[in-house]
Amino acid sequence: MNKKNRVTSYDVAHAAGVSQSAVSRVYRPGVSVSKKTREKVLKAAEELGYKPNAIARMLINQSTGMIAVIISSRANVNFPEVLAQLNKHIAEKNKRVLLFTLDDAEQLETVIEQILAYQVDGVVALTAHFEPDSVTQFAKHNIPVVLYNRELPDHSVSSVCCNHDQGLRMLVDILVSHHHQHFLIMAGPKDSDVARARLSGARNALLSHGFTDTNVVYGDYSYDSARECLSAYAEKNALPTAIICANDTMAIGAIDEIRENLNLRVPEDISVVGFDGISASSWHSYQLTTVSQPTYFMTKAAVETLVNLIESPDIPPETRYWPGKLIEGNSVAAAPRDNE
Amino acid sequence: MNKKNRVTSYDVAHAAGVSQSAVSRVYRPGVSVSKKTREKVLKAAEELGYKPNAIARMLINQSTGMIAVIISSRANVNFPEVLAQLNKHIAEKNKRVLLFTLDDAEQLETVIEQILAYQVDGVVALTAHFEPDSVTQFAKHNIPVVLYNRELPDHSVSSVCCNHDQGLRMLVDILVSHHHQHFLIMAGPKDSDVARARLSGARNALLSHGFTDTNVVYGDYSYDSARECLSAYAEKNALPTAIICANDTMAIGAIDEIRENLNLRVPEDISVVGFDGISASSWHSYQLTTVSQPTYFMTKAAVETLVNLIESPDIPPETRYWPGKLIEGNSVAAAPRDNE
DNA sequence: ATAATAATTGCATTCGAAGTCATTCTTATG
């Protein structure tokens, strides 16, 4: 035993009266070991409490079985769910999640250094603060990367994304079919890719119905920011009949602001739609019409894409879009008549 | 360069015309290297794109710098926040989070094997399914463990817990000071330690005011379960004037059930209190009176306790309690008069 | 200039498991 009291394959070999190679072979599948040796080794291992040292194994195998997952702590609300599911799918592939937080651009260099040092097999990036240059660094070191809900302009890196355009089109179609003509877009933070994608999705959908130049206010995905920016908007502008929010949390904030401070009703006076399908969106007080992301399938796809890349690095980068699922709540009604 | 194209310290040494030891020393703080050598090495490293291999370093250092964090995916709602904060504090200690999910007792053995194999420096357990026996296994291998919001009966392992007793006492005191006499406790899942602690906290607090045998219904921490179990209870029992819920999400479910199906008002007819201080608890429709856990301090304490244990394994196990913080919302009012 | 001391440097070994290769032991076959 060494200083740290760790039982090594040599200790087991000694106790079992065999060589270290024999011990190693017992723990590798598909290698020929006689039944007698195997039993001796397992018995000794059991008695000593031996567990193969994964670190040593990583060194010789040139593969760590670790996947770096990069998150930003102030990400969109459904990240916990996404993280838990990612972790599950990664565990099923017999790999582990090594977690990194990236909150601002400053930390970028440090985090990348660390990820490279840890020799991870691959990277899943859930964060906004992740420049194309950084991705290049991983490429240089032959580390496959999959982006989650984010795509590079040149699609040089594999991505798994919810189809925000399609989701927003469904929401806008519903609003338009309810005769709405006066819209407000409540967008998410300008530095978030998802927020940008949803904003442009909303604009495109409105454009296709002939609505140009829709007003936009910007929040930061939070309930409070939604209330503040709507309240500020209402002071200087005529109210819209429909608000398209970048996520459910802001939609809920908007609804509360409309009811409490603007003294109007949702959906009778103003219709509100969200995006994400968080559990609060179905609560009785809100019953949001929203689009939910198929996170189960998206996380599964992300892990599969990554594992394939790890096994065959030459697979060209692929972008997979998943359609959102419309959830019709009770936050959309026919637009009030203009002269009302 | 080796097969995987990795640049090693030997490559750098060769390029810089020095020995491998010299390269190694450049990357170790507090070791004497001449300015000339350092510059040569750094220049060569830069050109080749060398990053020290953390795996090799772990092997020789007998320390991985990795902390295993065990979560269960269906844990209490605030786990994402807790996980993000834990990760942050761990990163500040210059260590990494290796994530494990433990959803049921079956996986226990596998997860423990993995954790031991990965030679983590320590373990933070956030999960319910974690028997005292398992903790012993880590002790055998000299791996420090800190439990989060969970304590062992014999306190043989360090824990960081929110003081649920104190929190529930504050909540019950408020209800009693509003003249409530008829209570219902809406408890969390029976297999959760936190849920049990909150249940017993509520019972103790009520007892101290002379209320014995308060009725209890059990939910699973979710909004839907709260609505269901309250609805079932209401069919067969007289309604209480105050409901003490094991967490905010269930409190919100209870409020919606009261308003929508029991056609009563909160707080005028029935008062409701929750626990956790999730963001939704302050939303206008609910404005819960609740107790928030000081997760920032708790996670910081957990990491500090663990790091201390890693550095000095002989520190005896310690249980640290953090008081919850009362948030007075608008979900508690004076009890309606009995003959109303 | 020279001795004495301090600062650098390289060699060789270590961490623990896995795999190559040569050798020994089985087993089956003629």
Place this chain on the structure above:
DNA sequence: CATAAGAATGACTTCGAATGCAATTATTAT
């Protein structure tokens, strides 16, 4: 019973960085 074919085994090397130790060079004091 001899022998070829196959299975099982152990000695030794590898992965990449860190470090004790001895040797070398630089610095300071005399």
